[in-house]
Amino acid sequence: MSTTTTEELSATTLLRFATAGSVDDGKSTLVGRLLHDSKSVLTDQLEAVERASASRGQEGPDLALLTDGLRAEREQGITIDVAYRYFATPRRRFILADTPGHVQYTRNMVTGASTAELTIILVDARNGVVEQTRRHAAIAALLRVPHAVLAVNKMDLVGYEESVFGAIAEEFTAYATELGVPEVTAIPISALNGDNVVEPSAHMDWYGGPTVLEHLETVPVSHDLAHCHARLPVQYVIRPQSAEHPDYRGYAGQIAAGTFRVGEQITVLPSGRSTKISGIDLLGKPVDVAWTTQSVTLLLQDDIDISRGDLIVPSKDAPPTTQDIEATVCHVADQPLTVGHRVLLKHGTRTVKAIVKDIPSRLTLDDLSLHPHPGQLVANDIGRVKVRTAEPLPVDSYADSRRTGSFILIDPSDGTTLTAGMVGESFASPEPVRDEAEDDGWDF
Structure with missing residues (x-):
């Protein structure tokens, strides 16, 4: 295990990232190699993987088993559900979502990438860019994942040829640029052998870029949502029945974005009623300011009708x-x-x-x-x-x-x-035509 200290962790940033790619491109093996070589695997976990691998007749540990935990995944040799893993290095903390590659489970990729700041899209060097590669790139673009890594895997099976990597990187980058992906970093790897995953490869001296882990540790990320449009979806209305607080009425939820302050004028949507914040409770204690992604309870100056599903926003910054x-x-x-x-x-x-x-x-x-x-x-x-x-x-x-x-x-x-x-997201729009459901008799 890594010997990262609590003090070091408190000074590091957090990166959420997801893996994507076609079936058998090696996503789970890459994740397993990343965890293993960065010393983020507990001894008993590695021993369990070695036992499971031996029972299947494999000579060495199958690192894909570190994420493929479902019985069906192990039997079929494919990832079915999103597997989340948490690990850290002295430079950064990570939340990793290993998503399925099978077209049937594309929905899981949407789930895994929806909160990601970076997506690693794997391509088998023997097959190049395929339809599922394009689909995953399109989803990453739609979800506005700000950083994309193209990991050209299984370079050992194509003789570590630079020309193979270059052609795939050029094709994918051109496609991603058309989609509006702001940044693509291409890295040639062999997840099975560990080339350019954590340590630089001795077989590809023609490549001078970062390893996968080095890029993950250094890619710039911003969690500064405090200056975004402030939004609090109301999850609960809290009215404790106690003699100590007989008139307490609070509106609880997780702040989706932005910052709320005591004394601020707010509007409740969709009703449009306005009032001021008279108090903010955070973990049972009053605070003057709260920001995303804290879970808080807002106390309001006026007793207005608010229920679960309403949205509390600053009056000066209310969405339509x-x-x-x-x-x-x-x-x-x-x-x-x-x-x-x-x-x-x-x-x-x-x-x-x-x-x-x-x-x-x-x-x-x-x-x-x-x-x-x-x-x-x-x-x-x-x-x-x-x-x-x-x-x-x-x-x-x-x-x-x-x-x-x-x-x-x-x-x-x-x-x-x-x-x-x-x-509002769109690649482009065709010419508008008459709404086919316009006269269906529905009253909303």
């Missing part, structure tokens, strides 16, 4: 409320999403009824062209949707806030998550 939402979505359910589909829309802590009014376009991953008005989205499709909600919602642009600019669509019959949406 609307019943018509247009967004880019990734459809994650097996059942198609169709025009006229009745759904539930969950935004923050609020869930409302909604109708899919139109599907203006679907993205074609090969050439990033748009197929206009496809009529439906099927599993793993990326497209544009227009949704009409039964009640007005205060929504931000996803570009301004990943928390309050996102939503999910839910099947009201069984609670299945259908679609993940990013408000």
Whole structure:
């Protein structure tokens, strides 16, 4: 294990990152190698992996088993669910999401990358950029993950040839640039042998860039959300029945972004009622200021009607409320999403009824062209949707806030998550046509 001290950890920054790539590209092996070579694996964990590997007839430890913990994952040799791992070096702390590569589990990649600041997209050097590589790059772009690493894996199987790496890096970088990915760092690796994962490779002296760990430790990240639009989705209304605090009424939740201060004028949405913050409780103690991502209870000067699902914002910085939402979505359910589909829309802590009014376009991953008005989205499709909600919602642009600019669509019959949406995000838009669901008789 690393001997990082508490004092050193307190001075380091936190990086959330996710892995992505096609089946058998070596994501779990890369993660296992990263944990093993950075000495972030407990002795008993490594011993368990060695025993499991020996029982399968393998000569050495299969480091992929450090993240593939489900029985089905071990039996099939593929990652099925998102595996989160926490580790640290003296320079930085990490939260890692190892996501599945199989097209069937693209929905899990959306989950893992939704909070990431960096995505590692693996490519098998023998196969190059494939459809699933493009899909994962598109999702990373839609989710506005600010940093992307292209890890060209299995370089040992192509003789560590620089030309192979260069061609793949050039193709992927051009594609990612079209998507709007702001930064791509390409690194040639062999996760199985450890080349350029933690230590520089002796087989690729033509490469002068950082190893994977070195890049993870040094890539600039910013967690300064204190100056973003302040947003507090109300999760609970707290009214303790006690003689000590007979009139206590607080509104609790996790601050999604920004900063709240005692005395500040706030507005409650969607009602639009305004008042001032009279107190802020944090971990049972009063404070004058609270910021993202603290979980707090706000006390207000006036007794106004507030319930779970409402959004508390500064009066001078309130987002518009609307019943018509247009967004880019990734459809994650097996059942198609169709025009006229009745759904539930969950935004923050609020869930409302909604109708899919139109599907203006679907993205074609090969050439990033748009197929206009496809009529439906099927599993793993990326497209544009227009949704009409039964009640007005205060929504931000996803570009301004990943928390309050996102939503999910839910099947009201069984609670299945259908679609993940990013408000206002778009690659491009086809010419508008008549809303096909405009005259369907619905009254919202």
